Amino acid sequence: MSEAVAHHDDLHDHKPTGIGRWLFSTNHKDIGTMYLVFALIMFFVGGAMAMIIRAELFQPGLQYVDPLFFNSMTTMHALIMIFGAVMPAGVGLANWLIPMMIGAPDMALPRMNNMSFWILPFAFAMLLSTLFMSGGAPNGGWTMYPPLVTQLNDAFPFLIFTVHFLGISSIMGAINIIATVFNMRAPGMSFMKLPLFVWTWIITAFLLIASLPVLAGAVTMLLTDKYFGTSFFDAAGGGDPVMFQHIFWFFGHPEVYILILPAFGIVSQIIPTFARKPLFGYESMVYATASIAFLSFFVWAHHMFTVGMPLAGELFFMYATMSIAVPTGVKIFNWVATMWKGSMTFETPMLFAIAFVMLFSIGGFTGLMMAITPVDFQYHDTYFIVAHFHYVLVPGAVFALFAAIYYWLPKWTGHMYDEKLGKLHFWLSVISVNVLFFPQHFIGLAGMPRRIPDYNMQFAEWNMISSLGGFVFGLSQLLFVWVVIKCIRGGEKASDQVWEGAHGLEWTLSSPPPFHSFTTPPRVTDAVAHS
């Protein structure tokens, strides 16, 4: 960039340069970019761990790693993918898009925004450092059940404080998002005109603020149990380890909606664009999302049907869980109805969005199966549950994130991505992800337990197929990185609207958008309100 151009930029945008631009950034786009890059790095770190798991499970018997390390891998894979990849990617998208979608210049609390991002690299440095400690990284499962987790050596306090840091970061991010949407909407942008992505993020942010402090409390109790002589979960002192499961899942169930609600929002933006029809049932989408979030606080014990609850409890949690299928069904119905008789085209974001609707539904249905208490006793802690939550998280949440990147990347960079490579990435991913996870339903029903590095011969074939799918899926994601890099470096110039059917304030900005999104509030007309 020449001196003259740099100076020109300075005048309009006051954009700091060098490393300081990123370290001290208070700009929603830069912070959003950092969140997304961080999430991508963590996606590959967690993915590498998944590759180790699948390599070990390629054949029965112990091959490459010792069982304790294998258990570290399953535990760390979960923690990194949940807190390091999917959640930061969602917050990154929120940072990039919410100010642009509601007609604001930036987030409401830019300094806190900077802090909530920069906590993450340190938190994960702490967590990853446990891999090199005596006794190894956490290996009792990401759910941190006592008394197993308190038997960890040096890794224990690192695990606990990592969770604290991640919680603080997410809560600050959530407060920022709500403060932005509640106070910085452009004139005329009423709540019922907000794009669905913004709506799902408001609701997600409330879930974060309500549920993460409970997790922080639970891990603090673990910490004091181990080092300060309390007995919350220690049976020897009159505590009850099952109580941890109740408190953990009181956080844990809302947490799964924290992962998936932003994905619902993304898909609700993309499908109308490529079906060239407004979203079917906008209001019902908002209410359905809110009811899912509300109900998520009353279903936690379906994660622990086998601990020995009274019949009344099991029945209550069974029916409460099943009732969540109603608002979720409303959403699926609305997406399908939006596509119905639309003039559909199938660009990469749309392909990922359609795959999301179909494959997330499969994950949803297996979830319903497990909500049935008596049969859950068979599914509990088998590969069936592994197949279930990977179906809702990988071709669910992660596909929606891919869709979002393909959809908004031309807006962010000003260049179109390579459509051919994007489609190749989609087809490789969608086929391999099914080869990877679908067989896990079968081996789970046949009784293969999760989190164990060895297995009976009868599960050999499906495990091998699953591992092959896993390797292809892992490698395909390198293609994604290449598409993104290629698009950032250059490509066909993208128009302001980018997609023919795109509506909403962010598409009225230039591509790439100015450093501060809307310095003067835009006029919100019905045409740009929501698609």
Place this chain on the structure above:
Amino acid sequence: MRPVNKTTGKLALLAVAMFGFGYLLVPIYNVFCDITGLNGKTGEINIADVDPMAVDRHRTVTVEFDTNLRELPWEFVVEERKVSVHPGEIGEAVFRVRNTSDRDVIGRAIPSVAPTQASVYFDKTECFCFEEQSLRAGEEKEMVVRFVVNTELPLRFASLVLSYTFFEVPDNKTVNRNEAGFQIKNKS
């Protein structure tokens, strides 16, 4: 106050309140378990409140006893493995512990009744589990449990199991750990 700060303050307050709620779940859970017997913990009853006229002589319930030790260098046995009682009648069991190590050990017994749904109908008038038990090296002790099976016990329960596990009291816990971080039993 700027409206943004107002929103932020309210939300921060909500986060702090939810942290407190996490801790509040502990007493809520305990009260809930007291009422439902969810975690297998038993009820307590004052011996003066036991009404000898209320004994249901038409019914007999078998109570079995189970003794466990967790990382404690003790012996822990019960005199009779099972007794039959009528609901409402005071039953009795005699347990014996012996410290087989050469050090003084303080232990605490945690009771549990199976099936858990029946635990609310099992009331103890006297139990060694109410307090810590301290045994000198080589010392032996006899401990008595007196209990009443509530007459309201649903008919589907014909037998109950009362299980005790003795734990070493956390303060003087001297647990060794191996390289991998797993606890190994004290060899004493």
